[in-house]
Every structure is written in C-alpha cells, then in structure tokens.
Amino acid sequence: MAVVTLQNVRKVYAGDIEAVKGVSLDIPDGHLCVLVGPSGCGKSTLLRMVAGLETITSGSVAIGGREVNEVEPADRDIAMVFQNYALYPHMSVYDNIAYGLRNRRTPKDEIDRRVQEAARILAIEPFLNRKPRALSGGQRQRVAMGRAIVRKPQVFLFDEPLSNLDAKLRVQMRVEIKKLQRALGVTSIYVTHDQVEAMTLSDKLVVMNAGRVEQVGAPSEVYRRPATRFVATFIGSPPMNLLDGVVEGEGRVRVDGAVLDVSDMRAGLQPGHLVEVGIRPEDLEIVGSASNSVSLPIDFVEELGATQLFYGALGGQPFVVQAGTGVVPADAKSLGLRIAAERIHVFDRESGQRLGRVAETAAA
Amino acid sequence: MVERRHWFSDMLPHLILTIGVGILAFPVWLAVVGSTWDAGTIANGTMPLYPGPYAVENYTRALGHGGRSSGEPVGMLMLNSFVMALAIALGKIAISMISAYAVVYFRFPFRMAAFWLIFITLMLPVEVRIYPTYQVVAQVGLLDTYAGLAVPLIASATATLLFRQFFMTIPPELVEASKIDGAGPLKFFKDTVLPLSITTMAALFVIQFIYGWNQYLWPLLITTRPDMQTIVVGIKKLLVTQDALTEWQIAMTTAVLAMLPPVLVVLVMQKLFVRGLVETEK
Ligand SMILES: Nc1ncnc2c1ncn2[C@@H]1O[C@H](COP(=O)(O)OP(=O)(O)OP(=O)(O)O)[C@@H](O)[C@H]1O
Numbered sequence: 098m099a100v101v102t103l104q105n106v107r108k109v110y111a112g113d114i115e116a117v118k119g120v121s122l123d124i125p126d127g128h129l130c131v132l133v134g135p136s137g138c139g140k141s142t143l144l145r146m147v148a149g150l151e152t153i154t155s156g157s158v159a160i161g162g163r164e165v166n167e168v169e170p171a172d173r174d175i176a177m178v179f180q181n182y183a184l185y186p187h188m189s190v191y192d193n194i195a196y197g198l199r200n201r202r203t204p205k206d207e208i209d210r211r212v213q214e215a216a217r218i219l220a221i222e223p224f225l226n227r228k229p230r231a232l233s234g235g236q237r238q239r240v241a242m243g244r245a246i247v248r249k250p251q252v253f254l255f256d257e258p259l260s261n262l263d264a265k266l267r268v269q270m271r272v273e274i275k276k277l278q279r280a281l282g283v284t285s286i287y288v289t290h291d292q293v294e295a296m297t298l299s300d301k302l303v304v305m306n307a308g309r310v311e312q313v314g315a316p317s318e319v320y321r322r323p324a325t326r327f328v329a330t331f332i333g334s335p336p337m338n339l340l341d342g343v344v345e346g347e348g349r350v351r352v353d354g355a356v357l358d359v360s361d362m363r364a365g366l367q368p369g370h371l372v373e374v375g376i377r378p379e380d381l382e383i384v385g386s387a388s389n390s391v392s393l394p395i396d397f398v399e400e401l402g403a404t405q406l407f408y409g410a411l412g413g414q415p416f417v418v419q420a421g422t423g424v425v426p427a428d429a430k431s432l433g434l435r436i437a438a439e440r441i442h443v444f445d446r447e448s449g450q451r452l453g454r455v456a457e458t459a460a461a
Numbered sequence: 462m463v464e465r466r467h468w469f470s471d472m473l474p475h476l477i478l479t480i481g482v483g484i485l486a487f488p489v490w491l492a493v494v495g496s497t498w499d500a501g502t503i504a505n506g507t508m509p510l511y512p513g514p515y516a517v518e519n520y521t522r523a524l525g526h527g528g529r530s531s532g533e534p535v536g537m538l539m540l541n542s543f544v545m546a547l548a549i550a551l552g553k554i555a556i557s558m559i560s561a562y563a564v565v566y567f568r569f570p571f572r573m574a575a576f577w578l579i580f581i582t583l584m585l586p587v588e589v590r591i592y593p594t595y596q597v598v599a600q601v602g603l604l605d606t607y608a609g610l611a612v613p614l615i616a617s618a619t620a621t622l623l624f625r626q627f628f629m630t631i632p633p634e635l636v637e638a639s640k641i642d643g644a645g646p647l648k649f650f651k652d653t654v655l656p657l658s659i660t661t662m663a664a665l666f667v668i669q670f671i672y673g674w675n676q677y678l679w680p681l682l683i684t685t686r687p688d689m690q691t692i693v694v695g696i697k698k699l700l701v702t703q704d705a706l707t708e709w710q711i712a713m714t715t716a717v718l719a720m721l722p723p724v725l726v727v728l729v730m731q732k733l734f735v736r737g738l739v740e741t742e743k
C-alpha cells in the first residue's frame with residue numbers, strides 16, 4: 098500500500114515527440130485513480146513510466162515516498178495488467194500466476210497458497226492446469242488479474258484492461274475490478290478512454306489531453322464542474338452542448354438573442370467578453386411552450402429506451418436535449434426549454450478555461 | 462453455391478500428383494533395386510525393375526568394408542556425416558537464435574549495421590569464400606577434424622532472419638510482463654523465448670540437418686584422411702575408379718544408406734516441422 102506521487106513528469110520520445118508535457122499528480126494510498134483522455138493523449142506513456150517500462154525524460158515518480166525513476170520495473174513493487182493480457186502462452190494458468198513469485202524465490206508452499214487464494218478470489222480454480230489459449234477472453238482477463246494480485250504489490254497498473262471484452266462482460270468485470278481493488282485496498286492507476294468506465298471506477302479522475310492534465314478531481318466533481326471546455330465535452334454522454342455567448346453583465350450572458358442568468362460565473366468580467374455557454378443535454382427542463390423559454394425545433398429523435406435524445410440547432414449551433422421517454426409528445430415539432438441558472442457552465446471562448454468555480458470544496 | 466463435380470475434375474489432381482510422385486520416386490526405386498543385384502547384372506544393362514537376391518550380401522559388405530575404390534566402410538562414413546550434419550544443424554540453431562535475440566531485443570550501437578552485415582552473408586555461401594575459409598581452417602590446424610567440417614558452415618543468415626521474423630511476432634507486452642515479473646534478459650530467453658521457439662527450431666533442424674548431410678565440396682576439400690570422409694564424398698569416390706569396374710551394386714547400396722538418416726529425421730520431426738512452418742498462434 099502506498100502513495101504514488103508524480104512531479105512534473107515529462108516524456109519526450111525519439112524524434113522530439115513530446116508525449117507527456119509535465120504532469121504532477123498525487124494518488125493517495127488505496128485510491129483508484131483513472132487516467133482518461135482521447136487516443137494519443139499520453140495516458141499509456143504516463144502509466145508505463147510509473148511501471149518503469151519507459152524512461153522518464155524529466156520529473157520524478159515516487160512510490161511510497163521512494164523515488165523510482167532509476168528503479169527496474171521488477172523492483173518497483175508494482176503489478177500491471179495489459180490490454181492484451183500478455184499471458185505466457187506456453188505456461189499453464191497456474192504457472193502464469195506463479196511465475197513472478199518463483200522469480201522472487203518465494204518458497205514453494207507459499208507460492209501454492211497464494212496462487213490458490215488468487216484463483217479462489219477470481220473463480221479460476223477449474224482452469225489452473227489449462228493453457229491460456231484454451232480460455233475465453235474473460236477468463237484470460239481474470240488470469241491476468243490473478244498474476245497481478247498474487248504478488249501483493251504496492252500499486253496496480255491497468256492499461257485498458259477491459260477493451261478486448263464484449264460490452265456485457267466489460268460491465269461485469271468493471272464491477273469486479275472495483276470490488277477487488279476496494280477489498281485489497283491497493284493503490285491503483287487505471288487507464289481507459291471509455292468515460293463510463295472512468296466515471297464508475299475512479300476515486301480520483303484525471304482527464305488528460307495532448308500530454309497535459311486538464312482536470313483532476315472526484316468523478317462527480319469533474320462532471321459537475323468541468324474545468325475546461327475539453328473536459329466538458331469529453332466527460333458526459335451525449336456531450337455537453339456549447340453555444341457561443343457574450344457577457345452581458347454580472348451573472349448574465351447573452352446567447353442567440355436571449356439573456357441567461359448564470360449563478361456560477363467569475364465576477365468582474367467585462368461586458369462583451371466572448372464566452373461559450375455549456376449546457377448538459379440532461380439538465381434542461383422541458384416546459385412545453387411556457388413564457389421565458391427557448392424553443393428548439395426538433396430535427397430528429399434518437400430512442401435510447403429509458404430516455405430520448407432530441408437533436409436540433411440553436412443559433413446555428415447543434416443542440417441536444419435528453420428527456421425521459423414519454424415526457425415529450427410523439428408528434429412534437431419543437432421543444433420549449435428552460436435551464437436553471439446553476440446548471441449553466443461558462444467557458445472563456447479563447448482559452449477554453451472555465452469562468453467560475455472549479456473545486457467543489459477546498460479539499461479535493 | 463454447390464457445384465456438381467465431374468469425375469474428371471476429381472481425377473485430374475490425382476493424376477498430376479501421381480505423375481509427380483512417379484518422377485521423383487523412380488530414381489530412388491532404381492537405387493533400391495540396384496542395391497539388391499550383383500555388379501554384373503547392373504553393368505550389362507539388364508537389371509530388372511524388381512529386387513534381386515543380393516541384398517544381404519551387398520549391405521553387409523557396404524557397411525563392413527565399403528567399396529574397393531573408397532576402402533572405407535559405409536558405417537564409418539555415415540557416422541562422420543552424421544556428426545557433421547548434427548553439429549551444423551545444432552550450431553546454426555544456437556548461433557542464429559542468439560544473434561536474432563540480440564538484434565531484436567537489444568538496442569546497442571550499430572545494431573542495424575550488425576543486422577545488415579548478417580544479411581549480406583546471404584550472398585557469401587561456402588562455395589564463394591571457400592579459398593580464404595580453407596586457409597583459415599588449415600592454419601588453425603582443423604583439417605581432418607569434425608570442428609573443421611562443421612564450424613565454417615555454422616554461421617547462417619537465413620536462420621538468423623527466420624528467428625528474427627519469429628521473435629518479432631512475439632507480442633512486446635510479453636517482454637514487459639516478464640520484466641515486471643522479475644525476469645531479466647537471460648531468464649526471458651530461457652523461460653519464454655526458447656519454449657515458444659520449439660517448433661521453429663524443429664523446422665530449422667530438419668532443413669539444416671539435410672543441408673549439412675548433403676555437403677560435398679567442403680568435406681572433399683578439407684578431409685584428406687579416408688576415415689574422416691563423409692558419405693556423400695564416399696559415393697562419388699565409388700563411381701570414379703581408374704583400374705577396375707565400377708562396383709555399381711555397392712554404389713547403389715551406399716546411396717540408399719545415405720538417404721536413410723535424412724528420411725528418418727524428416728519422419729521423426731514431421732509433425733513439429735510442419736507446425737513450425739505454418740504456425741501463427743502465439
Ligand atoms: N515508442 C514511441 N515512440 C515515439 N512516439 C510514441 C511512442 N509511443 C507513443 N508515442 C506517441 O506518444 C503519444 C502518446 O501515446 P500513448 O500510447 O501514451 O497514447 P494513449 O493515450 O495511451 O492512447 P490510446 O488511448 O490510443 O492508447 C502518441 O502521440 C504516440 O504517437
């Protein structure tokens with residue numbers, strides 16, 4: 098069990114490709130930290146630097162207070178689960194799980210005890226004598242987990258461990274990983290580009306973009322108060338609507354001819370300041386055709402079962418509304434919308450930074 | 462779409478294959494038959510196409526004494542050939558596997574240069590570099606030794622390339638998992654690369670054993686003592702005789718015996734061999 102601390106970590110690959118551009122991060126003991134971001138943003142690179150599989154160009158990585166920049170992967174007391182599992186194809190499941198312990202000269206009976214225990218926890222006892230190729234994807238995934246947990250490491254590292262599984266199994270394994278991580282209390286870093294996985298798994302969510310950290314926080318906080326326009330559109334599905342707007346006065350923004358009251362906007366902004374207003378599709382109130390509402394002509398509707406998505410455009414910019422099935426009459430041609438002042442996010446149009454509070458409370 | 466097949470289109474492939482097999486097998490059959498007749502029958506051109514009564518006599522003489530002109534018992538020649546072929550095959554596998562491992566898994570200075578140097582040796586088989594090679598072998602005193610027979614033939618670009626190709630199909634995550642599991646380069650080689658390469662090694666062994674067994678020019682050049690000769694050289698000597706009649710029955714017998722070890726190697730390794738050539742599963 099250990100705290101993981103990254104300080105201004107950078108990675109420059111051969112050919113001046115700067116994959117990670119200075120990341121600082123504190124992961125408290127026992128927390129599950131999820132790195133999420135679009136493809137190529139440097140998540141894997143960052144994780145692999147913690148694992149010791151990539152050299153660290155500058156900055157420092159510390160595990161349990163010990164700087165490990167120059168420490169071999171085997172001596173960092175970490176275990177890693179790979180996307181393609183990386184099981185040894187010629188070894189039985191038992192040997193796959195035991196291999197790391199054998200290399201550490203753990204006594205035989207101790208190895209056996211630990212392998213059996215891991216197999217029991219992961220329900221893979223019936224397969225211990227099989228070769229990986231005789232297992233299904235989900236079973237291989239479990240073996241890979243087994244290989245990680247027998248070692249009782251200080252840190253688990255996961256690089257998109259579920260992305261080779263089908264949707265249903267992915268949800269199931271997601272829950273299991275979370276439970277297991279809770280039960281073992283091992284500090285974990287989990288890389289994914291699936292934002293649902295990221296939201297559901299994390300104690301601490303790190304949103305990355307182009308080699309930088311955009312925002313760190315509890316998942317609910319990141320969702321409620323995205324620090325940048327990028328985070329706003331990346332977290333949440335369907336993504337947040339963005340409309341161009343102009344500051345009208347304190348707490349007021351003009352969007353497409355209408356003036357909106359905003360409760361969370363930085364004070365002292367000059368009227369005329371160019372902003373973008375963010376509204377989540379699920380935050381809108383549908384009010385029929387009441388006064389002081391905005392009317393959205395419906396272009397088309399997507400049925401998701403429990404909810405429906407209404408697509409249209411406001412002021413020439415695409416706009417999506419999510420509503421419970423049945424709330425809107427089937428033959429409606431337009432929606433009357435109202436939005437609560439505290440549900441409106443305001444971003445600087447130039448920098449994309451949130452113009453408002455980011456942290457919910459002082460302590461993260 | 463299901464197609465009605467004509468009897469002719471069923472038969473055609475069989476017909477072609479039968480002709481092919483016939484062409485390949487006929488000389489072998491001739492040799493086998495020849496090894497069971499006496500010299501006279503073969504020499505006057507009336508040898509029938511079925512086995513004759515002299516098999517036991519011919520084989521005992523060949524194995525025990527050899528032909529008049531070569532004077533070495535075939536058993537001895539076969540042993541020499543066997544040692545040489547085995548040393549070449551095993552040596553090639555060992556060396557090329559290690560060098561491929563270095564080229565694929567280590568980032569050392571001039572790595573690509575090393576790789577291209579290995580590659581270029583494809584253009585330098587023994588026959589091309591035979592004179593300098595002979596000089597070196599002679600000067601270090603390896604004439605008439607097994608080492609002299611085998612070592613110069615061991616370096617192999619083909620095998621190195623084959624292993625390199627194979628290693629590059631091993632997922633890089635396996636190396637990383639090994640690193641995290643505490644296995645260094647030697648342990649990774651022993652615990653993961655070697656077991657995964659077994660079928661590739663088997664395929665190479667078959668090919669290289671036959672390559673070694675069939676060597677003619679090199680053993681001819683560096684062996685002077687009759688008891689260090691290989692069987693392929695021995696057959697040649699049986700055919701060229703200055704004073705006496707060629708002992709065709711002994712030549713045929715020797716030829717048949719010379720075919721046996723490669724055939725045995727292929728038979729024994731067949732399963733692994735085929736898997737090694739076609740296997741893609743990692
Ligand atoms: N060995 C390498 N050499 C050079 N550039 C690399 C190397 N590995 C990764 N990169 C580059 O670094 C950047 C970050 O790569 P990384 O694998 O960390 O992305 P990622 O966030 O994990 O993406 P994905 O979600 O697709 O896995 C990419 O632009 C990639 O092209």
Ligand SMILES: [Mg+2]
Nearest residue numbers: 140141142256
């Ligand atoms: Mg990645």
